[in-house]
Amino acid sequence: MSDRTPAEAARDIPEATVARLPLYLRALTALAEADQVTCSSEELATAAGVNSAKLRKDLSHLGSYGTRGVGYEVEYLRYQIAREIGVTHDWPVVIVGIGNLGQALANFSGFRSRGFRVVALLDADSQRQSEVVAGLAVRPFDELAGIVAEHGVAIGVISTPAPAAQAVADALVVSGVRSILNFAPTHLAVPEGVDVRKVDLSIELQILAYHEQRKAQPDALDDEVTA
Amino acid sequence: MSDRTPAEAARDIPEATVARLPLYLRALTALAEADQVTCSSEELATAAGVNSAKLRKDLSHLGSYGTRGVGYEVEYLRYQIAREIGVTHDWPVVIVGIGNLGQALANFSGFRSRGFRVVALLDADSQRQSEVVAGLAVRPFDELAGIVAEHGVAIGVISTPAPAAQAVADALVVSGVRSILNFAPTHLAVPEGVDVRKVDLSIELQILAYHEQRKAQPDALDDEVTA
DNA sequence: GTCGGTTTGTTCTCCCGTTCACAAACTCCT
DNA sequence: AGGAGTTTGTGAACGGGAGAACAAACCGAC
Structure with missing residues (x-):
């Protein structure tokens, strides 16, 4: 019923704790x-x-x-x-959609150093398939299923334009991917049991803009004609 | 005291609503x-x-x-x-740190089409300052204050490596920027009244990995020697 | 061995957000 | 004009997370 996965609380660690x-x-x-050998919760x-209280409670879980x-x-x-x-x-990861953002993600060193390994770059555009990005050849999108099966990929990254994202997500799910990180500015519908996390740049900026606007206006609000 | 901005509830719209x-x-x-001329809350x-109930309550605020x-x-x-x-x-925006990610952000069309305009790209690396990205010349970082004042920039985007991020944030704040979107994987300390939103790619992936791991293991948990 | 100082783990309370369920209000048809 | 059907706006119950405060447990000194 809900858009989030309701029974995703796998064991008993609160979602807010997992995020931290x-x-x-x-x-x-x-x-x-x-x-440094030991550290306190405060540190x-x-x-x-x-x-620090939040940290201790998180760790206690x-x-x-x-x-x-x-200390610890x-x-x-x-x-x-x-x-x-x-x-x-390491978790094997595929990136679908090798535009500007996809290339930046492929080159992002934080992936490799934090438990993730990019095993394939995929793009539907045949012009991009001749390129090599971050040491990996860009491969046709229809090779997805084979790559996922071969490497046991469980996590997919979508950095396509918004109109293509849902189709890519569907293909990822069919191939067996159950976790998706979505950079396309659109809502993805996925079956139960598939996790989607969304990173949306313009939404973040709009949230900042809202607060910025409120900082600028001290307290003029109701006196506006809106017709 | 808190890391979040506690008194940021400017008027009375809940933060969760603003984010949606x-x-x-x-x-x-x-x-x-x-x-389409009208639509229902359900649609x-x-x-x-x-x-749909959440939507209606959000809009009621x-x-x-x-x-x-x-309907609406x-x-x-x-x-x-x-x-x-x-x-x-439109809100004028500066992007600091024109590496792979910064270039992708500069080229991101979603900014321009959704109320934001990139007015300057800054980088401390003098080698990058000869480049032109997305139709804008990359300029030296020390021109920040002048650019912010000239264009009335209120929002800054940080896409530098983590070690440089805090210094960049400090400089942004000194220049008068009060809203920061941070892509560097580090915590930024900023004065009261400055909003920071963080986008962290590897954290998102790690959250996915946690759930993925729990999906894989049905319920084997305590039987591990860890010394 | 005992006592003081320190830091964790946990309990309790409060607040925010989500969801259900329903009354209010509007349109359309007769 | 009146009634049936539809959809919004909101009151109330519920659940989860944040923070304060404190008891339990550990180290070191004497």
């Missing part, structure tokens, strides 16, 4: 690179930009790592969170 | 282009991918547009939402 775990993972990685929370009176062991906690998220091994 | 208004605006624009909600027994007039409602968001006129 990558923040903690990143902060812990930075601490580890600075050769880690500051590094991640969240409240995955277990009782950490020692009272001492950086490397140990980092591994535990990585394991919980599932990025102790 | 751009969705409705987009759906209404699509309906208008299909020459608009389906197009936007949300619940901006006023009582719509006619019972009939597409063009009228579209204008009202655009006015509420503040995209009836």
Whole structure:
């Protein structure tokens, strides 16, 4: 009934907590690179930009790592969170739609370094299929099913124009992909059990614009003729 | 104290509603282009991918547009939402960091068509300053303050590497920018009154990976040695 | 061994957001 | 004009997340 996946609470970790775990993972990685052995919840929370009480509650959902009176062991906690998220091994990813954004995504180093590996770039435009982007040849879109099966791809990224996105999503789902990251500015309808996360640049800007407008106008609101 | 802006509820429209208004605006624009004159809440909600009751409550926060027994007039409602968001006129935007992602953003047509106009591209790398991207010359970063003042820029986009992001944010704030869209994978500390929205690609992927992992494992969880 | 200081894990409360369900209000047909 | 049908706007119940505050647990000193 709902647009979100209602029974997606797989075990018992709240969705809001899941969304913050990558923040903690990143902060812990930075601490580890600075050769810090232990850290307090206060320190880690500051590094991640969240409240320390929230951090402790989040971590309590995955277990009782950490020692009272001492704090958390950086490397140990980092591994535990990585394991919980599932990025102790690499996930194969395909990117569909190799325009400006798709090329930027293919070149994005953050993927490779954080548990993801781009195994194929796909595009329906035959002109792009002669190009090589980020060391990978751009391949025809109809090779999707074979590539997904071959590499065991579970995550697909859509960076096509909006009109093509739904068809691409359908094809991804048919091929067996159950998680989609959608950059196309459109709503995707997918079957139950398939997760879609949306990144929408113009929506983010419009939200900023709303607040910006409110900052500018002190309190003039009702005195407008709108016919 | 908090990392979010606590007193940002400018008037009385809930934040969750504000985040959905751009969705409705987009759906209404699509309906208008299909020459549809009126639409029901059910129809608009389906197009936007949300619940119809949620849609009606959202719209009720901006006023009582719509006619019972009939629905909403597409063009009228579209204008009202655009006015509420503040995209009836264009917002000048600067993009800082013209790497792969910055170039993709500069070329993104959705900005221009949805109330935003990129007025300048900035980069600290002098090698990039000879390039022309999306019809705009890449200019030195130290011209920021002048550009912001000249065009009345209120919104800045950061697409630099993570280590440079905080310094860029500081410079934006000093120049007078009060809204920042941050693509760098790091937490930005900004003064009260400045809004930051974050788009983080690897976090989105990690959230997908978490759910994907839970789909794969039916219910094996505690039986792991972790030392 | 005991005591003080420190930090985690957890409980409790409050608030925001979602959803259901229904009254109010409008149109169209007779 | 009146009634049937339709759709909006909203009141109320419900669930989840945020934050404060505190008890439990650990370390180190004496």
